[in-house]
Amino acid sequence: EDQVTQSPEALRLQEGESSSLNCSYTVSGLRGLFWYRQDPGKGPEFLFTLYSAGEEKEKERLKATLTKKESFLHITAPKPEDSATYLCGGRGTGRRALTFGSGTRLQVQP
Amino acid sequence: GAGVSQTPSNKVTEKGKYVELRCDPISGHTALYWYRQSLGQGPEFLIYFQGTGAADDSGLPNDRFFAVRPEGSVSTLKIQRTERGDSAVYLCASSFGREETQYFGPGTRLLVL
Numbered sequence: 001e002d003q004v005t006q007s008p009e010a011l012r013l014q015e016g017e018s019s020s021l022n023c024s025y026t027v028s029g030l031r032g033l034f035w036y037r038q039d040p041g042k043g044p045e046f047l048f049t050l051y052s053a054g055e056e057k058e059k060e061r062l063k064a065t066l067t068k069k070e071s072f073l074h075i076t077a078p079k080p081e082d083s084a085t086y087l088c089g090g091r092g093t094g095r096r097a098l099t100f101g102s103g104t105r106l107q108v109q110p
Numbered sequence: 111g112a113g114v115s116q117t118p119s120n121k122v123t124e125k126g127k128y129v130e131l132r133c134d135p136i137s138g139h140t141a142l143y144w145y146r147q148s149l150g151q152g153p154e155f156l157i158y159f160q161g162t163g164a165a166d167d168s169g170l171p172n173d174r175f176f177a178v179r180p181e182g183s184v185s186t187l188k189i190q191r192t193e194r195g196d197s198a199v200y201l202c203a204s205s206f207g208r209e210e211t212q213y214f215g216p217g218t219r220l221l222v223l
Contacts, residue, residue, distance in 0.1 A: 004152075032210050043114070043201055043214035044153065087152050091210065096141065097166060098212065100152030 002027045002092050006101035013108050016077045021086055021104045023071040029093030033071045035064050036087040038103070044087055047073075078108045112136070114215030116202050122221045123192055131187040131218045135204030142185050143203040143212055144177055153201050153214075159185060192222045 003026045013019055025033065032051055036044035048057045050066035057064050061082065063074045073086055085105045089098035115134040123129050135142050141160055145153035155169040159179045167177075174192075179185040189196055199219050203212035 006152075034211075036214075041216075043203075043216045046211055046213060049210055089152070095166070096158050096160075096205075097143065097155035097169065098153070099155070102150065102152050 002090060002099040004088060004090050004099050004101040006086075006088060006104050008104060009102065010105040011107070013075075013078055013106070015079055015108055015110050018074070018076045018078070020075070021073040021106070023073070023088035023101055024069060025071070025088075025090045027090035027092045027099060030090055031093055031095075032091040033066055034089045034091070034098060035071070035073055036089070038085045038087055040085075047086075075106070078106075080108050080110050082106065083108045114202055114204055114213055116200075116215040116218050118218060119216065120219045120221075122223065124223050125192060125194060127192050127222075129189050129192055129220065131189075131200050131220070133185045133187070133202030133204075133215060135183065135185070135202070136206075136213060139204035139206050139213075140182070141205045141212075142179060143205075144185070144187050145201040145203065147199045147201055147217070149198075156187070189220075192220075194222050196220060197222045 005024045007022045035047040038044045048064040053068045065072045085103040087103045089100040117132045143158050144156040147153045158166040162182045174190045177187045199217040201217045203214045205212045
């Protein structure tokens with residue numbers, strides 16, 4: 001059974017304090033590792049897709065990386081507007097559905 | 111362009127009642143997904159449509175849950191004999207052809223009293 005685990009559950013940072021969120025996965029024949037951002041009361045908003053170990057993608061203050069067992073979402077010099085829940089999900093071979101972790105709730109204080 | 115839309119945004123019902131939740135995917139998207147998200151959890155897969163047919167319904171929890179997509183566009187998730195445990199946010203997502211990225215709607219918040 002595919003499984004995705006995210007840590008920490010919650011993270012509080014000061015503005016400008018860089019950190020990383022972890023996503024550990026056990027997904028049969030990974031065919032994509034997806035990162036989403038979710039604001040309270042809204043649906044998940046797509047950020048990145050990673051397909052193979054060693055791949056990296058960046059968008060503004062966010063950079064996602066992938067190894068054979070984990071993905072990291074690095075947040076550099078975060079701002080209060082980066083506060084949200086960050087979800088990662090894996091897609092396995094032969095499936096279109098994503099298996100999501102429980103998310104990391106990030107709060108960035110000014 | 112317009113994103114995925116879902117109606118109603120909120121639904122309150124009583125235990126035992128029947129509810130229908132609607133999803134309008136992004137125009138031209140052939141794949142449509144339903145997920146359920148409980149408080150503090152990530153989305154949990156329910157069912158996936160490719161065109162009009164349900165290609166994967168392995169996530170439906172029991173036979174009280176049913177979904178249709180008769181014309182390959184709008185989809186309706188139907189829940190019979192609702193239970194308090196059905197309370198959650200029901201999310202719909204769509205994607206284009208074989209493109210992997212799923213774009214989510216705002217969700218319908220269902221509360222069963």
